[in-house]
Amino acid sequence: MGADARAKPGSLSGGRNGASRSGLLGGIDWPATLLKGHPRSRQDLLRRPRSAQPSELWLVIVDASASTRRGGALSQAKGLLAELFDAAYRQRARLALLHATGTQPRWLWQGQKSASALRDWLDQLGAGGGTPLIEALQQAAQWQARRQNLQPGEQQRLLILTDGRLRDWPALPASQCPALLVDIERTPVRLGRARQLASELGADYQHIDELALRARSPTWNTP
Template identity: 65%
Template sequence: MSIRPRSHPAADARPRAGKLDRGPRGRARAAGQGSVAWPATLLKGRPRQRDELCWAQRTAAPAQLWLVIVDASASTRRYQALSKAKGLLAELFDQAYRARARLALLTASGREPRWQRHGLKASAALQPWLAELGAGGGTPLLEALQQARQWLTQRQRRYPNEVQHCLILTDGRLKAWPALEALPCSSLLVDMESAPVRLGRARQMALELGAQYQHLEQFNLR
C-alpha cells in the first residue's frame, strides 16, 4: 500500500540550485546544530561567520549484542522457576527484535552447555524455541560462563564498536565453584530461585562475575 502526499502549489515551481554542497562537507553543514565539525570547517579556511561553519553529522546508534545464558537444569523446574523466567525471555526477545539487536543464546543443562543462537538478529522464530525449552539434567553453568567469556572476547576483537550486554538467568543452586572471572561486558544476573527456603547463592555469583543482581520477582525490562 502506498500513500501519496497531497499536491502543493509550490510543487510546480521551477527547480532552483540548492545551497548545500554535496559530499561529506555538505552533509556536515546540513546538520546546522549540535557540535561543530572543526576539521571540515578549517579545511575551508578560518570561519568568519556562522554560515561558514560545518556541523558534525548525526551518527546512527551503535549495533547491540545481547547474550542470554539460561540455566535450564533440573533444579529450575521446581516451583516453576524456569516457566516464570520464560515470560521474561519472551519480553526480552520482543524488545531485541524492536531494537534490531543481535541475540546469542546459550543454555546450561545436561552434561554440557549448548549454543542455540550465535549473534543473529532477533526474530519471531525464537518464540517456538522458547515454548519448547524445558528443564532437566545437570548444571553446566560454570562451563557456559567460560564459553560465553571466550566468545564475547573474540567477538569484541571482530566488532570493536558493538555494544555487548549479557543476561544470566540461574537459581544459583551449585554446590560450590572456584573463583569466577568477571565477564567482559555489562552484565545482569537474574535470580530464578523460587523455593520457600532460599540459599541465595546467585547473589554471590553475581558479585564475583561483576554483574548487577536482581531477583526474577522484582525484575522489570526497561
C-alpha cells in the same frame, strides 16, 4: 524432555509494539534500565535516542536445569525471555543464546537478529538435567572476546538467568561488559548462591520476583 513450563507474563512492558515514542527519544532501553536497578518512576526508564543506532549484542545464558522446575521458576524466566526477544527485534539488537542444561552447555544463537526460531525454542523449553552453568560462563567469555576482536564497535551486554543452585565453582573473572544476573530461585528455602555468583562476576543482581512486582506497578507498565 518436555516443555514443562508455560511462559508467564514477564516484567517488561510495551508488548510487541513497544512503548509509544515522541520527540527525539525512541523506545525504552531495557538492558540499560535494568542494569540501573529497579525503575521506581518514569524518570528511571532510559530511552534510546532515535538518531543513535549503536550496534548491540545481547548475550543470554539460560540455566534450565532440573532445579528450575521448583516454584514455577522456569515459567517466570520464559516470560522474561519472551519479552526480551521482542525487545531485541524492535531495537535491532543481535542476540547470542547459550542453553545451560544437561551435561554441557549448547549454543542456540550466535550473534544473529531475533527471529521466530527463538520463539519456537522458547515454547519447547523445559527443565531437566544437570547445571553446566560454570562451563557456559567460561565458553561465553571466550566467545565474547573473539567477537569483540571481530566487531570492536559493538556494545555487548550479558544477561544470566539462574537459580544459582551449584555446589562449588572455581574463581571466575569479572564480566568484560555490563552484566545482569536475574535470580530465578523460588523455593521455600533459598540458598542465595545466585547473589554470590553475581558478586564474583561483577554483575548487577535482581530477583525475578522483584521484577514481577515492579511489572504490576503503573510506573513500570505505562511509561
